[in-house]
Amino acid sequence: MGASFKRRRRRTCLHDVGAAILFFGTLTQQTELRQAAKIALSELALRGYSIPSEDDPVRVFPALTNGAFSGSHAGGWRPGSIYLRQQPQGELNETVYLRHELFHEASHRTCAGKISSWAEEAGAMYFSGELAGIVPGDWPSAYELQNIKNRVRQGSELNGSDRAVLARLVVNGGWPSEACAVSTQLNDMLGGAFEDATDSSYRLVSLLSGRVLASAGDQVSRLPPGSLLKIPYAAALEHVNPDLLAAELVASDTEKLLQRREQFQDEHYRLLLSPIAEQKLPSNFELSNPQNWRAYLGERNADGEFALQATLPELALAMRAALLSRPDYFRGLSQNGLLPNSTLAGQSEADIKLLRQLQVLAKTGTVSTVDGRPLVGHLMLAWPAAHPVFMAIFRQRGVSGAGVLSKAAALLRTWQRDYPSRYAKVRVSLLTSTKTGSWDVEPDCPLVANQYRRFTVCGQFRIISTARGSRTERIVRGVLQQSGEQGPTVLETDVDSYVDGVLAAEAQNLVGSAREAMRAVIAWNGSHGSHRHNESSSLCDTTHCMVFLGEPPGDKPRRSGHVEIELMQLLDKLAVESGLNWLPFANGGDQQWQRQLSVDELRRAFAENQILDIRRERRKDGELLIRLLYPSSEELLSCEIFRNTLKLPSCPDSVKAIDNQTWQFVGVGAGHGLGLSIARAVVLAESGRNAAEILRDAYGGKKPRPSH
Ligand SMILES: [Zn+2]
Ligand SMILES: [Zn+2]
Numbered sequence: 001m002g003a004s005f006k007r008r009r010r011r012t013c014l015h016d017v018g019a020a021i022l023f024f025g026t027l028t029q030q031t032e033l034r035q036a037a038k039i040a041l042s043e044l045a046l047r048g049y050s051i052p053s054e055d056d057p058v059r060v061f062p063a064l065t066n067g068a069f070s071g072s073h074a075g076g077w078r079p080g081s082i083y084l085r086q087q088p089q090g091e092l093n094e095t096v097y098l099r100h101e102l103f104h105e106a107s108h109r110t111c112a113g114k115i116s117s118w119a120e121e122a123g124a125m126y127f128s129g130e131l132a133g134i135v136p137g138d139w140p141s142a143y144e145l146q147n148i149k150n151r152v153r154q155g156s157e158l159n160g161s162d163r164a165v166l167a168r169l170v171v172n173g174g175w176p177s178e179a180c181a182v183s184t185q186l187n188d189m190l191g192g193a194f195e196d197a198t199d200s201s202y203r204l205v206s207l208l209s210g211r212v213l214a215s216a217g218d219q220v221s222r223l224p225p226g227s228l229l230k231i232p233y234a235a236a237l238e239h240v241n242p243d244l245l246a247a248e249l250v251a252s253d254t255e256k257l258l259q260r261r262e263q264f265q266d267e268h269y270r271l272l273l274s275p276i277a278e279q280k281l282p283s284n285f286e287l288s289n290p291q292n293w294r295a296y297l298g299e300r301n302a303d304g305e306f307a308l309q310a311t312l313p314e315l316a317l318a319m320r321a322a323l324l325s326r327p328d329y330f331r332g333l334s335q336n337g338l339l340p341n342s343t344l345a346g347q348s349e350a351d352i353k354l355l356r357q358l359q360v361l362a363k364t365g366t367v368s369t370v371d372g373r374p375l376v377g378h379l380m381l382a383w384p385a386a387h388p389v390f391m392a393i394f395r396q397r398g399v400s401g402a403g404v405l406s407k408a409a410a411l412l413r414t415w416q417r418d419y420p421s422r423y424a425k426v427r428v429s430l431l432t433s434t435k436t437g438s439w440d441v442e443p444d445c446p447l448v449a450n451q452y453r454r455f456t457v458c459g460q461f462r463i464i465s466t467a468r469g470s471r472t473e474r475i476v477r478g479v480l481q482q483s484g485e486q487g488p489t490v491l492e493t494d495v496d497s498y499v500d501g502v503l504a505a506e507a508q509n510l511v512g513s514a515r516e517a518m519r520a521v522i523a524w525n526g527s528h529g530s531h532r533h534n535e536s537s538s539l540c541d542t543t544h545c546m547v548f549l550g551e552p553p554g555d556k557p558r559r560s561g562h563v564e565i566e567l568m569q570l571l572d573k574l575a576v577e578s579g580l581n582w583l584p585f586a587n588g589g590d591q592q593w594q595r596q597l598s599v600d601e602l603r604r605a606f607a608e609n610q611i612l613d614i615r616r617e618r619r620k621d622g623e624l625l626i627r628l629l630y631p632s633s634e635e636l637l638s639c640e641i642f643r644n645t646l647k648l649p650s651c652p653d654s655v656k657a658i659d660n661q662t663w664q665f666v667g668v669g670a671g672h673g674l675g676l677s678i679a680r681a682v683v684l685a686e687s688g689r690n691a692a693e694i695l696r697d698a699y700g701g702k703k704p705r706p707s708h
Contacts, residue, residue, distance in 0.1 A: 019054040021102075025062040027084065036095040040102045044127075048179035049106040058105050060084055060098070077101040079108050092130055100128035111180035116192040117369060118152050118166060119182045125167055126175035136172050140165045145189065154224065155193035156304040157370045193375050194223055200396040200407060203312045204415060206494030207382060207391045208425060209477035210320055210459025213496070213562065214415070215312070217395075222278050224306035225315055226365030226401065227252045227343075228378050228393075229298035234329055235322040236269035246332020249363065250342040254297055261293060269296065272325060274446045275317035275457050279308040298365060306367070316393050319380055321457045323361075323388060324479065325448050333361035334385040344402050351409040358416060359385040364401025379404040381412070389424040389494075390415070423568055426498040426526040427538035428548050429488035430476070431465065433625065433638030439465035441480060441489065455479040463550065468606065470641055476501070476550040483536045490538045496562055498526045498548065505547040507587075507678055514678070514685035517694040520567035521583050521676055522546060524575070529582060543624065543640040543651065570692055574699040583699060584675035586650075593649050595665045602663060605645055614655050614663065624651050675699060 021037050023030075037060075041051045052058040063076060063083035076083040082101040084094060103124040111120070125131055140148075148162040158166065173185045201217025230252060234245055237260055248256045273279065282292040282301060294300070295307035310318065323330055337344035337352040343364040344352065355362060365378035377399040382388040392415075394408045431439050445458035459477045466472070478493030499522045503510070507518050525546060530537040532545050541548040575583065602611055606628065613629040616639070624639035639651035652665040676698035684694050 020052040020057050022057050022059045024059060026086065027060055027062050030094075033094060033098060037098055037102065040099045040127075041106075044103065044106045047177050048110070050109040051106050052109075058082060058102070062086055077104040079105070096128050096130050100124045100130065103127045107180070113373070114180050115182055116152065116190075117155075118148075118158060118162075118190055119187070119192075121158060121163070122166055122170045122175055122183070122186065125163075126170050126177075131167055131171050134167060134171045138168060139172055140168050149190055151305065152190045153193060154304075154306055154309075155367065155369045155375045156300065159304070193369070194221070194397055199398075200394070200404075201312055202392060202394045202408070202411060203316050204390065204392040204411075204419075205316050205320065206424065206497075207320055207323060207388050208479055208492050209494045209497050210317060211477060211494050211497050212313075212316075213390075213419060213494075219312045222309035222311055223376050223395065224298065224309050224367050225378050226298045226367045226376075227254075228315070228319065228363060228365035228380050228401075229296065229308065230254075230257060230365075231319055231330070231363055231380065232269055232272040232322040233257065233264070233296050235272060235326040236265045237263045237329075238265055239263055240329065242328050243332060245329055246335065247339075249330070249333055250336045250339055252343050252364065254294065254299065257297060258290075258293055264296075268325070271446055271448060272321045272457070273308065273318050275321070276308055276310045276314045278310070281307045298367075304370070312393060312395060315378075316391065317457055317459070319393060320391055320459070321448055321455070323382055323391065324453075324455055325450070327388070330361055330382075331385055333363055333382075334359055336362040336364075344405060347402055347405045348409070351405050354409050354412060354416075355381075358383050358412065360412070361385050361388060364404075366400040366402075368400075374398060374400045374403070377401040377404045379408050381408060384421050389421050390419060418562075418565055420565065423495055423523065423527045423563070423565075426493055426495050427530050427536075428491050428493070428498065428526075428545075429533060429536055429538045429540045430463065430491055431467070431470065432488055432533075432540040433542050433636075433641070434465065434467040434470055438467040439463060439470070444475070453479050453481045462553065468635070468637065468641070468645070471549055471552070473553045474550040475553055488533075488536050488538070488540075490536050495523045495527050499523050499563065501548045501550045502526070502546045504551070505549040510678065510682070512685045513689060513691045513694060514681040516564065516567070516691035517676070517681055517685075517698075518585070518678065519561070520563055520571055520691065520695060521585055521698075523563040524568055524571040525583055528575075531581060542638045547640055564691070567691055567695065570695055571699070574695065578699060580699070585678065585698070586675070587678045592666065592668050595646075595648055596658070596662050597646065597665070599661050599663070602646075616652070616655055626655075 020041060021034070023034065027033065045051050058080055060082045061084070063085045082098070082105065084098060084101070086094065104120065107115070107120045107123060144165045148158070148165045151158060151162055169186055169189070173183055175183050199217075201219060202215065203212060203219065204214040205212050230249060234240075234249060234257070237245070240260070240263060270281065282295050286292045289302045291302040298306075301307055336342045337347060337355055339345065344355075344362055360381050360383040363380045365380070367375045369375060375397070377396050379394045379401050380391070381394075382391040392408070392411070394404045396404045396407060430441070440463070442462045442464060443454075443456045444460040444462050445456045447454060447456050455478075461476050461480065463474050463476060464472065476491055476493065477497050478491045481490045481492065483490060499519050502522045503515070503519065507515070510518055526539065529539045529545060532539050539545040539548075571583065575581070599611070603609065608628075608630050610631050611628060612631060615627045615629070617625045617627055619625055626637050626639050626642040628635045628637065643651050646665070648665055648667065650667045652667045654666045656664055658664045676695070681694050681698070684697060689697070
């Protein structure tokens with residue numbers, strides 16, 4: 001309709017609604033219906049609703065008698081159009097249905113986005129007169145209420161039984177007649193879609209270990225993740241060309257992905273999603289309805305419900321498992337925002353540029369109402385694309401997945417600085433000086449394994465050791481790799497978890513700036529030290545590198561802080577200046593110590609009847625070992641384990657028998673005296689030096705003296 005045509009028309013008077021409703025087909029003959037419509041519109045106008053006008057009319061069409069109307073609706077409504085079934089079944093006449101649909105039209109014009117769809121439906125029921133035959137007093141049961149509540153929470157379209165329950169609620173609780181008003185009593189009972197979740201939240205984790213690096217906002221509400229579920233769905237596909245799959249994932253192409261269902265491994269999918277407690281995935285029987293397949297990809301099932309709802313922590317674990325299980329499948333997600341049909345295409349250029357610069361894999365997920373209004377948006381980011389070490393999940397109410405990008409990009413800019421990927425990963429060989437066969441790694445929750453690596457969906461493994469002197473049980477977090485048949489078991493973990501595991505073994509009681517400095521040194525060595533054992537590009541977990549014990553079992557997960565990036569940069573500089581590729585440290589002190597232990601004490605410590613000899617040996621890679629000779633066997637221990645067993649201050653420099661009954665152990669201070677001395681760091685910290693000053697003292701040219 002052209003503007004000039006519009007201008008010729010006179011302004012409509014409030015009650016002159018004749019041309020505000022245009023009837024079509026057989027409906028034009030029904031004068032009674034036209035009269036009822038006029039009355040309905042003037043009632044709505046009096047209540048404060050914006051109603052159709054001559055300039056912006058509503059059209060009423062006769063509906064095919066066998067048209068697809070849902071449940072008990074005898075009419076249908078879309079903004080601007082009403083479809084009316086003639087001679088409806090049941091005791092209600094056409095006028096009631098027309099009033100119902102006109103209410104939807106007026107409410108859409110006046111209250112769109114302000115009230116939930118169940119509330120609009122309640123208003124329509126109350127206004128239309130359809131509740132006249134229902135006797136008050138019969139409130140729905142708790143069970144009936146639970147059903148409608150679930151669907152309201154998920155933003156699902158109400159079904160026939162929901163509508164019957166809602167009708168009884170309105171009859172008993174009443175409904176306010178002012179425009180867009182909602183009964184507080186019923187609102188307390190039903191609420192809105194995802195109203196219990198706060199507006200936006202996020203969670204940043206190490207993809208390797210699952211450790212939480214940063215999080216904010218609501219971490220407890222269970223919401224459907226939408227198309228983020230295409231990630232585990234894709235990870236559960238066999239024999240896939242990753243390039244083709246990537247194109248389908250960046251476009252979030254449900255139809256193409258559904259065509260791959262022959263390649264889908266249900267069991268693997270369920271394994272990846274096992275961290276999510278609330279799930280009702282379709283059974284084999286239900287899969288005969290193709291709509292139910294969509295539930296696997298995060299869409300509504302045939303009943304209009306979501307099969308799966310997750311908290312942010314659960315979702316992060318499931319996405320981590322999927323990304324780790326098929327890394328080759330997801331590299332193409334780095335094209336999201338660049339390809340014209342990708343879900344992030346058209347977002348802010350600066351934000352897309354940032355994703356590209358950090359080489360971010362991105363996947364969106366949107367949950368919408370049936371009429372396409374976004375209820376909640378999710379965005380999953382993982383980087384850097386080639387070997388991701390970080391993963392973040394963002395969630396925001398009322399926007400699409402792509403609409404979350406601007407908030408996510410703002411955080412990404414700060415994380416780019418605080419969590420550089422070059423300091424994000426540590427590779428450490430486990431129990432390098434302990435006999436194979438005397439220890440084992442056990443998954444602490446469902447295990448995902450392929451020929452290259454093993455990981456658990458919760459991120460954690462339990463190491464059980466029967467080897468003498470080593471801790472019998474401990475927890476490590478990360479991904480395990482076996483380098484060769486005989487090679488060491490290498491743990492890939494995040495730098496903070498590694499630092500915690502070393503601090504616990506090497507410098508448990510440090511506090512303040514001395515601890516901060518030590519933390520930085522361990523982190524620096526951890527993320528730069530894979531040259532220590534070239535064959536497995538890893539560090540070992542003994543004194544040759546740094547002693548790493550993981551966490552004792554049963555400890556609450558500690559969030560003992562994060563290495564300051566400024567300190568890491570300072571160490572980069574100091575290391576270059578002094579030509580170091582490893583920053584040595586030791587417990588320090590230069591006092592010589594000497595211990596004498598009786599043969600009996602030694603026999604008890606090692607549970608052996610007789611110890612013939614104790615010898616120090618140095619392996620080619622520098623590791624110090626102690627060989628114990630028994631009458632019919634011998635044993636090789638790392639010096640670290642040996643000294644821990646006997647509670648000696650450091651690995652002894654000399655071991656000798658001074659007579660038949662006594663062994664003597666002599667050592668100096670607690671280490672080698674190079675680099676950072678822990679004893680000195682404590683003194684400096686107590687005299688008020690900060691961590692940077694302590695590090696410059698240890699590794700720089702000019703050494704400040706402690707002041708008293
Ligand atoms: Zn309705
Ligand atoms: Zn080593």
